[in-house]
Amino acid sequence: MSMPAAFVRIIAISRKEFLHLVHDRLTFGMVVMIPLFQLVLFGYTINTDVRHIPAAVADNLNSGFSRQLILDLEATQILDFNQMATSPQHLESLIQDGVVSAGLYIPHDGEQRYYEGEGRPLVQLLVDGSDTTLAAAVRQLSNFSFQPGSTVANQSQSQQIAVRLLYNPERRAALFTVPGLLGVILTMTMVMFTSIAIVRERERGNMELLITTPVRNLELMLGKIIPYIGIGLIQVSVILFLGVLLFNIPVAGKLLAIYTVCLIFIVANLTLGLTISTLARNQLAAMQMFIFIFLPSMLLSGFMFPFVAMPKIAQLLAEILPLTHFLRIIRGIVLRGETLNGVAIDILYLIGFAMFFLLVSAVRFSKRLD
Amino acid sequence: MKNAIQVKGLTKRFGRFTAVDRVDMVIPRERVYGFLGPNGSGKTTAIRMMCGLLEPSAGEIEVLGMKIPEQTRQIRRKVGYMTQKFSLYSDLTILQNMQFMAQIMGVEKSQRSGRVHQLLDRFHLSSFSNRPAGALSGGQKRRLALAAAVIHHPKLLLLDEPTSEVDPNTRREFWDELFIMCEGGTTVLVTTHLMDEAERCHQLAILHEGQKVADGTPKALKQNLGSRIFQMDGQDITSARHLLVGLPEVLTTTRIGVSLRVMLRPGQREDEAWLAEQVSGCDLSIKTVEPSMEDVFVMVTQETDKGA
Ligand SMILES: Nc1ncnc2c1ncn2[C@@H]1O[C@H](COP(=O)(O)OP(=O)(O)OP(=O)(O)O)[C@@H](O)[C@H]1O
Ligand SMILES: [Mg+2]
Numbered sequence: 001m002s003m004p005a006a007f008v009r010i011i012a013i014s015r016k017e018f019l020h021l022v023h024d025r026l027t028f029g030m031v032v033m034i035p036l037f038q039l040v041l042f043g044y045t046i047n048t049d050v051r052h053i054p055a056a057v058a059d060n061l062n063s064g065f066s067r068q069l070i071l072d073l074e075a076t077q078i079l080d081f082n083q084m085a086t087s088p089q090h091l092e093s094l095i096q097d098g099v100v101s102a103g104l105y106i107p108h109d110g111e112q113r114y115y116e117g118e119g120r121p122l123v124q125l126l127v128d129g130s131d132t133t134l135a136a137a138v139r140q141l142s143n144f145s146f147q148p149g150s151t152v153a154n155q156s157q158s159q160q161i162a163v164r165l166l167y168n169p170e171r172r173a174a175l176f177t178v179p180g181l182l183g184v185i186l187t188m189t190m191v192m193f194t195s196i197a198i199v200r201e202r203e204r205g206n207m208e209l210l211i212t213t214p215v216r217n218l219e220l221m222l223g224k225i226i227p228y229i230g231i232g233l234i235q236v237s238v239i240l241f242l243g244v245l246l247f248n249i250p251v252a253g254k255l256l257a258i259y260t261v262c263l264i265f266i267v268a269n270l271t272l273g274l275t276i277s278t279l280a281r282n283q284l285a286a287m288q289m290f291i292f293i294f295l296p297s298m299l300l301s302g303f304m305f306p307f308v309a310m311p312k313i314a315q316l317l318a319e320i321l322p323l324t325h326f327l328r329i330i331r332g333i334v335l336r337g338e339t340l341n342g343v344a345i346d347i348l349y350l351i352g353f354a355m356f357f358l359l360v361s362a363v364r365f366s367k368r369l370d
Numbered sequence: 371m372k373n374a375i376q377v378k379g380l381t382k383r384f385g386r387f388t389a390v391d392r393v394d395m396v397i398p399r400e401r402v403y404g405f406l407g408p409n410g411s412g413k414t415t416a417i418r419m420m421c422g423l424l425e426p427s428a429g430e431i432e433v434l435g436m437k438i439p440e441q442t443r444q445i446r447r448k449v450g451y452m453t454q455k456f457s458l459y460s461d462l463t464i465l466q467n468m469q470f471m472a473q474i475m476g477v478e479k480s481q482r483s484g485r486v487h488q489l490l491d492r493f494h495l496s497s498f499s500n501r502p503a504g505a506l507s508g509g510q511k512r513r514l515a516l517a518a519a520v521i522h523h524p525k526l527l528l529l530d531e532p533t534s535e536v537d538p539n540t541r542r543e544f545w546d547e548l549f550i551m552c553e554g555g556t557t558v559l560v561t562t563h564l565m566d567e568a569e570r571c572h573q574l575a576i577l578h579e580g581q582k583v584a585d586g587t588p589k590a591l592k593q594n595l596g597s598r599i600f601q602m603d604g605q606d607i608t609s610a611r612h613l614l615v616g617l618p619e620v621l622t623t624t625r626i627g628v629s630l631r632v633m634l635r636p637g638q639r640e641d642e643a644w645l646a647e648q649v650s651g652c653d654l655s656i657k658t659v660e661p662s663m664e665d666v667f668v669m670v671t672q673e674t675d676k677g678a
Pocket of ligand 2: 413414415454530
């Protein structure tokens with residue numbers, strides 16, 4: 001009736017790692033302080049100049065007038081119309097599915113409205129409001145003034161384009177930023193903790209003893225990430241608590257989904273950190289590699305700049321990073337009320353990522369000194 | 371399997387530097403086997419290869435009947451290794467370190483706590499078992515490391531300078547423990563720089579610049595020294611030393627307390643009368659003495675120097 005030796009060893013490693021954490025007050029403090037600082041620091045959105053937002057158009061007018069309008073709108077470089085739709089409902093579903101971020105609806109009487117000059121908007125622009133930076137850029141277009149051909153007739157001062165925000169209609173930046181911060185903070189702390197976890201033992205000379213024990217590579221890796229999973233979930237709780245308290249983030253009814261996704265994301269980051277730790281020669285090198293991963297995560301994942309507004313190559317790079325997928329999932333859940341099914345592909349990517357790097361770290365870890 | 375360790379042509383090169391050079395060694399079971407050699411002679415490197423920490427550049431290793439490095443995993447539970455540098459966790463307490471080692475080395479759950487406390491008592495660590503290992507004195511750390519190395523009743527114990535920094539009383543207890551374990555069926559390989567420890571070993575090997583330059587029982591090594599040793603006592607040993615230092619027949623002169631110990635090169639048949647002639651005018655008494663372990667050590671590690 002005794003536990004398999006492998007389990008005992010995994011528990012032994014986990015317990016030891018946990019004790020390191022408890023003894024290291026500084027690290028332990030960071031677990032709570034990092035989320036606190038970042039939330040306060042990034043509590044506002046970083047506004048940036050956004051261009052080339054992918055958009056769809058439902059042109060029910062289909063005339064020279066409407067084509068001219070589309071070209072003029074494209075000339076602002078804010079929108080790129082690369083999808084066709086049939087109706088406003090169709091536009092909404094394209095946005096919902098993330099195919100485009102904005103949709104232009106031109107009603108069949110758009111031209112008529114222009115000449116009547118009764119001040120009714122000619123067209124409607126639908127925008128995914130969950131990305132506030134994006135939404136802000138599109139909202140600039142509500143001041144857009146359309147002048148078809150050379151006709152100067154009927155100069156109307158009224159608004160020609162009605163912008164409607166889908167999701168997050170109150171345009172609360174925090175709704176957008178806080179779930180993003182959740183991802184950034186987890187990336188930062190989880191990768192950082194584990195990236196030094198193995199190289200530190202090498203530097204301190206513990207490895208010479210540890211690798212002469214019967215512990216297997218995979219046991220060592222699992223044992224090392226288990227306590228940090230707990231730490232990660234504590235951080236998630238801190239952030240969610242502060243998010244609700246300070247920014248009124250709506251999480252009710254979504255907690256299970258949020259924690260599930262965070263758990264997967266935490267493991268993905270931990271295994272990435274472990275892999276770094278098996279590659280690095282010393283702690284400094286591990287830190288440099290960590291930054292090498294962390295900076296692109298910040299910049300490319302869609303946390304700082306809207307994903308859709310980035311050049312193709314940057315998007316491709318970003319697709320590799322777990323944070324990109326996590327942001328998609330968490331914003332979907334928190335802002336658009338997605339279910340886990342709705343973001344299954346990104347979740348699968350994260351699971352695959354975690355398993356891949358767990359294996360890489362176990363294979364890469366050398367039970368030798370040379 | 372009659373030998374605990376069998377090594378043939380063992381070689382380790384770091385780049386162009388050869389740290390261990392074609393060493394052959396046989397360590398019989400249930401013996402305390404000493405490993406001597408000056409700093410940097412390759413003792414630690416050789417031991418690391420024996421427990422699979424380093425891959426040999428050439429040569430064969432068999433430990434407890436298993437081929438190393440291929441079958442390293444099979445010996446993990448049977449070997450206890452005490453590293454030269456402290457390698458337990460400084461931020462964990464003595465007790466936490468011991469519990470960790472008990473778990474990881476596969477001590478049965480029912481025996482874990484008993485075994486840990488038994489060892490803490492035996493190595494006089496119980497009274498401060500909640501102190502972080504990093505806060506211990508040098509000798510206390512060594513005691514903890516040895517306690518951890520034997521926690522799983524290893525068949526083979528590799529001890530890399532276990533008694534450096536250890537006080538004489540504790541050192542005696544250490545050695546008593548080694549012999550008790552040896553009688554219990556454990557083979558012990560121990561490196562040391564201390565001659566009295568070397569004398570206690572059943573057998574020993576001396577390494578010099580990566581090569582094995584001598585091995586055998588302490589008694590045989592001393593008997594086969596092949597050098598004459600003289601002890602001189604008197605007022606003028608300082609001036610006598612000056613007279614002797616440059617002579618081709620003389621290998622070393624060492625002051626030991628108030629006497630001067632003179633070792634001739636091996637094969638030199640000169641006697642007391644010859645020596646008296648060399649230091650004539652000095653007020654001294656000269657007598658031939660039995661070689662000590664230190665003489666052996668100095669002989670084999672200096673002789674090859676000159677020969678090289
Ligand atoms: N990883 C390494 N890379 C390069 N040289 C090394 C390495 N490890 C050991 N050496 C060299 O190999 C030689 C033998 O070292 P080793 O540690 O085995 O000596 P030792 O006999 O244990 O010495 P000491 O009595 O000081 O502990 C030394 O000259 C050392 O500098
Ligand atoms: Mg050494």
